[in-house]
Amino acid sequence: MKVLVPVKRVIDYNVRPRVKADQTGVDLANVKMAMNPFDEISIEEAVRMKEKGLATEIVIVSIGPAQAQETIRIGLAMGCDRGILVQTDAAVEPLAVAKILKAIVDVEQPGLVIAGKQAIDDDANATGQMLAALLDWPQATFASAISKDGDTLKVMREVDGGLQTLALQTPAVVTTDLRLNEPRFASLPNIMKAKKKPIDMKTPADYGVDITPRLSVVKVTEPKKREAGEKVADVDALIAKLKSVGAI
Amino acid sequence: MAVLVLAEHSNAALNDVTAKTVAAAKAFGGDIDVLVAGHNAGGAAEAASKLVGVRKVIHADGASLANGLAEALEALVVPMMTGYDAFFAPATSVGKNAAPRIAAKLDVMQVSEVTAVHDASTFERPIYAGNAIMTVKSSDAKKVITVRGTAFKAAEGAGSASIETVAAPAGPFKSAFVSEELSKSDRPELASAKRVVSGGRALASAEQFNQYILPLADKLNAGVGASRAAVDAGYAPNDYQVGQTGKVVAPELYVAIGISGAIQHLAGMKDSKIIVAINKDEEAPIFQIADFALVGDLFKIVPELTGKL
Numbered sequence: 001m002k003v004l005v006p007v008k009r010v011i012d013y014n015v016r017p018r019v020k021a022d023q024t025g026v027d028l029a030n031v032k033m034a035m036n037p038f039d040e041i042s043i044e045e046a047v048r049m050k051e052k053g054l055a056t057e058i059v060i061v062s063i064g065p066a067q068a069q070e071t072i073r074i075g076l077a078m079g080c081d082r083g084i085l086v087q088t089d090a091a092v093e094p095l096a097v098a099k100i101l102k103a104i105v106d107v108e109q110p111g112l113v114i115a116g117k118q119a120i121d122d123d124a125n126a127t128g129q130m131l132a133a134l135l136d137w138p139q140a141t142f143a144s145a146i147s148k149d150g151d152t153l154k155v156m157r158e159v160d161g162g163l164q165t166l167a168l169q170t171p172a173v174v175t176t177d178l179r180l181n182e183p184r185f186a187s188l189p190n191i192m193k194a195k196k197k198p199i200d201m202k203t204p205a206d207y208g209v210d211i212t213p214r215l216s217v218v219k220v221t222e223p224k225k226r227e228a229g230e231k232v233a234d235v236d237a238l239i240a241k242l243k244s245v246g247a248i
Numbered sequence: 249m250a251v252l253v254l255a256e257h258s259n260a261a262l263n264d265v266t267a268k269t270v271a272a273a274k275a276f277g278g279d280i281d282v283l284v285a286g287h288n289a290g291g292a293a294e295a296a297s298k299l300v301g302v303r304k305v306i307h308a309d310g311a312s313l314a315n316g317l318a319e320a321l322e323a324l325v326v327p328m329m330t331g332y333d334a335f336f337a338p339a340t341s342v343g344k345n346a347a348p349r350i351a352a353k354l355d356v357m358q359v360s361e362v363t364a365v366h367d368a369s370t371f372e373r374p375i376y377a378g379n380a381i382m383t384v385k386s387s388d389a390k391k392v393i394t395v396r397g398t399a400f401k402a403a404e405g406a407g408s409a410s411i412e413t414v415a416a417p418a419g420p421f422k423s424a425f426v427s428e429e430l431s432k433s434d435r436p437e438l439a440s441a442k443r444v445v446s447g448g449r450a451l452a453s454a455e456q457f458n459q460y461i462l463p464l465a466d467k468l469n470a471g472v473g474a475s476r477a478a479v480d481a482g483y484a485p486n487d488y489q490v491g492q493t494g495k496v497v498a499p500e501l502y503v504a505i506g507i508s509g510a511i512q513h514l515a516g517m518k519d520s521k522i523i524v525a526i527n528k529d530e531e532a533p534i535f536q537i538a539d540f541a542l543v544g545d546l547f548k549i550v551p552e553l554t555g556k557l
Contacts, residue, residue, distance in 0.1 A: 016511060017376040017379045026376060026379075026380055093357050094357070094358070095351070095356070098352060117493075120376070121375065121376060122375050123361065123374065123375055124360045125344050125348070125360055125361075126348035126358050128348075129347075129348035129352070132349060133322065133348070133351075139318055139319070139423065140423065141344070144486070159428075160495075161430040162485075164425070164427075165428070166423050166424065166425060167424045167426050168422065168423045169422040169423070177493075178480070178486075179479075179480075213357075214386060214387050215357055215384040216387065218383040220381070220382045221381050221383075222381070223378055226523075226537040228535060229523075229538055229540055230539075230540065231541045231542075232540050232541065234542070235552045238542050239553070242501070242522070245522060247521075248501070
């Protein structure tokens with residue numbers, strides 16, 4: 001079974017994003033970028049499936065600027081076999097991403113797409129579900145365990161009240177949650193080897209997908225600031241304060 | 249104009265977030281119909297008919313809708329959307345799972361986790377874990393919206409909408425429900441609790457998490473939350489997680505115990521009305537947003553607080 005893993009280059013998890021003064025967006029100039037953390041989890045899961053003999057080939061795809069090649073190289077160093085970069089400097093919305101991925105799936109014919117449940121920049125949590133809809137494939141979002149039994153995937157999902165397990169016919173789309181696995185670090189020899197792995201360079205036009213955004217940004221602003229309150233000396237003072245504001 | 253609102257429910261009962269989603273739909277404008285999709289969900293449909301401002305309740309009942317799976321909801325909702333200008337779903341695990349699937353079928357770009365509705369095409373939503381607020385205008389003919397319940401206030405009063413019954417989609421579907429393990433608890437549900445007590449990595453073990461956090465939560469009749477660090481370390485189950493990738497809460501009182509206050513945790517609780525932080529590290533970022541800060545050893549402070557309340 002071939003596995004396709006889409007990844008996104010985003011602001012590094014540890015960097016605090018700054019809103020631009022002209023309110024047009026978040027400042028990405030000279031900010032450390034990295035792979036979306038959920039996508040690292042997707043790659044790790046695909047690589048583990050390959051190590052168990054469940055997956056035969058892992059194709060990593062990114063849609064983004066030329067620098068997204070670096071993100072793909074990280075995935076190749078973690079164990080993906082080859083990459084595809086659909087190059088564009090435009091911001092591509094989840095719906096258009098799903099359409100491009102569908103076109104790639106039509107060519108590559110994977111048995112499984114493993115995607116992160118959300119990207120930590122736009123927090124949309126939509127691409128995997130949209131891809132499953134466009135392909136008419138079953139979906140399991142927020143996965144915390146994946147196992148394979150013949151042509152059936154068993155996926156345990158994180159839901160509001162606890163855990164839910166689904167059985168999916170393949171091909172299918174799974175989106176990953178934090179507890180699925182702990183991604184490995186690429187070793188130096190693997191980073192060197194990854195440099196020889198192929199990356200296909202494409203554009204959205206190659207797939208005939210119109211990436212014109214449906215949502216236009218009116219403005220991006222700082223959230224309301226919350227002022228720091230007061231220090232209380234001890235438990236009695238805390239209880240007195242909570243009573244005074246009617247919280248208890 | 250007309251809006252279809254997806255109800256969040258447990259079949260027997262309606263979840264509070266439904267009324268908040270109706271409030272968001274009201275800001276959008278037009279007639280509001282509420283879809284209760286479930287199995288033996290008469291109780292939830294009955295409760296939905298009493299929400300104020302609802303034109304009618306559409307009650308779809310059948311085994312295929314028992315577990316809120318995305319494929320069945322897509323089969324049910326997409327044909328219905330010819331009669332609606334917008335689909336509003338609460339940003340719960342059911343809504344987040346199904347709404348984008350419905351949006352893609354309608355060729356619509358969903359607006360996720362909306363926190364304000366300005367007009368029928370302009371919406372506010374947090375991005376970067378709440379570190380920025382984006383206002384967007386949608387050019388799609390129909391809108392698909394998920395609603396962050398904590399940002400809207402349910403309307404007061406009672407309605408008496410009619411209930412129309414429709415058939416559940418027959419399937420078969422390519423995904424099937426296997427099993428469910430729901431956390432059993434007599435405590436208020438985290439996402440809608442009026443008070444929340446959360447523990448962080450400083451609790452240092454699952455035993456100590458239970459020993460220190462739970463009695464205080466019980467004393468306050470509070471829901472129990474945890475930081476991602478505590479969940480990752482196995483001190484608390486994942487459905488306790490408050491933050492960007494967990495639950496977003498905005499209770500009247502939020503008590504953060506042994507939580508340093510990583511950006512991703514603050515994203516899930518900074519809209520709480522009163523925040524209390526108890527932490528031994530005076531420099532912890534949680535203190536920058538806490539209304540009342542108590543610096544000290546949680547293992548001494550928490551039992552004392554529990555005892556004195």
